[in-house]
Amino acid sequence: MTLKPDVRGFFDPATATWTYVVWSSGHEDRRCAIIDSVLDYDMHSGRHSTASADAVIDFVKARGLEVEWILETHIHADHLTAAHYLRAKLGGKIAISRHILAVLETWAPVFQSAEDTPLDGSQFDVLFEDDQQFTIGPMTAKMIHTPGHTPADTSYIVGDAVFVGDAMFLPDVGSGRCDFPGGNAGDSYDSGQKLLALPPETRMYVGHDYPPGPRREPQCMATVSEQRAGNLRFHQGVTRERFIEAREAADAGKGVPELILPSLQVNLRTGQFGKDINGVQFVRLPVDKL
Amino acid sequence: MSDIQTIHPKDLHTVEGKGGVILDVRTPGEHSDAHLARPHAHVPLGELDPADFMLRRGLDRETPVYMLCKAGTRARAAAEKFAAAGFPNVHVIEGGIIACDDCGEDINAMVVETGTAAGSCATKQPMSVERQVRLIAGLVVLVTSALGIWVNPVWLYVPLAVGAGLSFSGVSGFCLMAETLKKMPWNKGLKQQADTGGACGIIKPDNIPASSPGPGKPGCA
Numbered sequence: 001m002t003l004k005p006d007v008r009g010f011f012d013p014a015t016a017t018w019t020y021v022v023w024s025s026g027h028e029d030r031r032c033a034i035i036d037s038v039l040d041y042d043m044h045s046g047r048h049s050t051a052s053a054d055a056v057i058d059f060v061k062a063r064g065l066e067v068e069w070i071l072e073t074h075i076h077a078d079h080l081t082a083a084h085y086l087r088a089k090l091g092g093k094i095a096i097s098r099h100i101l102a103v104l105e106t107w108a109p110v111f112q113s114a115e116d117t118p119l120d121g122s123q124f125d126v127l128f129e130d131d132q133q134f135t136i137g138p139m140t141a142k143m144i145h146t147p148g149h150t151p152a153d154t155s156y157i158v159g160d161a162v163f164v165g166d167a168m169f170l171p172d173v174g175s176g177r178c179d180f181p182g183g184n185a186g187d188s189y190d191s192g193q194k195l196l197a198l199p200p201e202t203r204m205y206v207g208h209d210y211p212p213g214p215r216r217e218p219q220c221m222a223t224v225s226e227q228r229a230g231n232l233r234f235h236q237g238v239t240r241e242r243f244i245e246a247r248e249a250a251d252a253g254k255g256v257p258e259l260i261l262p263s264l265q266v267n268l269r270t271g272q273f274g275k276d277i278n279g280v281q282f283v284r285l286p287v288d289k290l
Numbered sequence: 291m292s293d294i295q296t297i298h299p300k301d302l303h304t305v306e307g308k309g310g311v312i313l314d315v316r317t318p319g320e321h322s323d324a325h326l327a328r329p330h331a332h333v334p335l336g337e338l339d340p341a342d343f344m345l346r347r348g349l350d351r352e353t354p355v356y357m358l359c360k361a362g363t364r365a366r367a368a369a370e371k372f373a374a375a376g377f378p379n380v381h382v383i384e385g386g387i388i389a390c391d392d393c394g395e396d397i398n399a400m401v402v403e404t405g406t407a408a409g410s411c412a413t414k415q416p417m418s419v420e421r422q423v424r425l426i427a428g429l430v431v432l433v434t435s436a437l438g439i440w441v442n443p444v445w446l447y448v449p450l451a452v453g454a455g456l457s458f459s460g461v462s463g464f465c466l467m468a469e470t471l472k473k474m475p476w477n478k479g480l481k482q483q484a485d486t487g488g489a490c491g492i493i494k495p496d497n498i499p500a501s502s503p504g505p506g507k508p509g510c511a
């Protein structure tokens with residue numbers, strides 16, 4: 001029998017991001033994982049806040065959970081991760097795919113951040129190999145490499161649930177854009193096929209939700225069979241060529257997320273603002289590098 | 291314990307701290323006319339499937355859910371659905387949105403309905419704009435119809451125009467008289483739609499970030 005983990009989602013309206021806490025309520029073992037947390041940041045004032053992360057902390061404490069993992073599905077380009085803050089408050093290991101070494105390689109010259117952003121990924125506690133299995137308390141979990149949106153996107157399978165980050169969104173939204181550096185629409189198609197090959201009743205939890213109309217409120221989950229039947233980009237019968245064509249047409253001329261520059265540099269440091277000058281930390285805005 | 295509990299509207303500010311969700315079960319029309327300014331979900335009672343609702347919003351079994359309707363009846367029916375589906379932490383907001391309004395909750399609305407209901411705070415609020423509109427329209431129709439019958443039939447054009455105006459506002463949702471009345475000095479204290487702040491608006495520290503991806507703003511999709 002497949003284990004059915006408990007999942008609590010937290011939606012951040014400012015960046016449309018879903019953060020998840022995953023555990024097994026049927027067990028004495030209270031260990032859990034936090035996936036894709038958010039550190040609130042305002043571009044104009046340069047101020048950050050931990051309100052979103054604190055809501056997750058309150059929840060973890062209220063349910064008597066113990067954080068074993070702080071997982072990232074990818075280096076987000078639209079919001080800052082609270083991984084570092086959460087680890088300081090709750091413990092746990094920060095983990096991401098080993099493929100982020102390539103992402104570090106891409107961005108380190110842009111931000112000139114070698115001083116506080118190790119290129120060997122040692123700021124993360126664990127770098128997962130492809131298909132690596134691990135456990136979250138009593139549950140077995142597995143990472144699968146699902147690139148396309150970025151070259152290092154990871155999906156995490158836990159029991160009958162899969163957390164896909166931006167590899168796929170809810171059926172009426174489609175999937176993650178592929179125009180960031182290292183992104184690739186063909187890879188995105190192949191990753192989507194991997195996810196759709198999971199058992200049809202699998203609960204697929206997405207990394208963002210952008211409701212297409214005012215009456216559709218933010219949701220976080222669709223089953224694999226619902227995705228196969230009706231995903232805007234991955235619906236049944238769409239060919240790889242057609243998918244790539246539609247994806248590239250949709251991405252052409254698209255603006256970048258407001259927080260892309262702070263997000264990338266901070267997220268490559270697991271959510272830290274980096275080395276200070278006389279106690280002041282900075283966000284670097286490289287000119288003409290995107 | 292699957293007993294349905296109740297919460298007084300004046301305690302709604304505690305919901306967020308408890309990690310709870312407010313669920314408005316009124317019709318889409320009622321909801322777009324007037325709804326809570328604080329975060330809440332909206333699913334009409336007839337479409338409500340408790341297990342599906344909880345699953346797709348990422349809520350776990352123990353999450354407290356607070357049901358809201360106009361005055362409390364549909365909220366109780368919704369709470370019973372949740373309890374029957376095995377959710378242990380369901381609450382009814384006493385007196386519904388009417389009582390919330392009486393208790394000083396911020397309501398986003400074109401015209402806020404008022405009335406008395408169980409759980410009402412019975413605070414002395416100035417007469418609502420909607421009642422002022424009804425009172426003025428009623429008096430005008432009364433006086434000009436009387437003048438039309440007993441003095442000069444020309445006066446009857448006035449109730450004709452008032453009727454047309456009221457019909458138009460019913461269909462379009464826009465009421466010229468209500469908009470005018472809202473600007474009157476005695477109505478300045480009434481709660482209105484939250485100010486969005488202009489270009490020089492200052493970001494409150496507890497309100498970071500001020501931005502949102504919204505429609506048209508680039509995100510990850």
Ligand SMILES: [Fe+2]
Nearest residue numbers: 076077166510
């Ligand atoms: Fe992303």
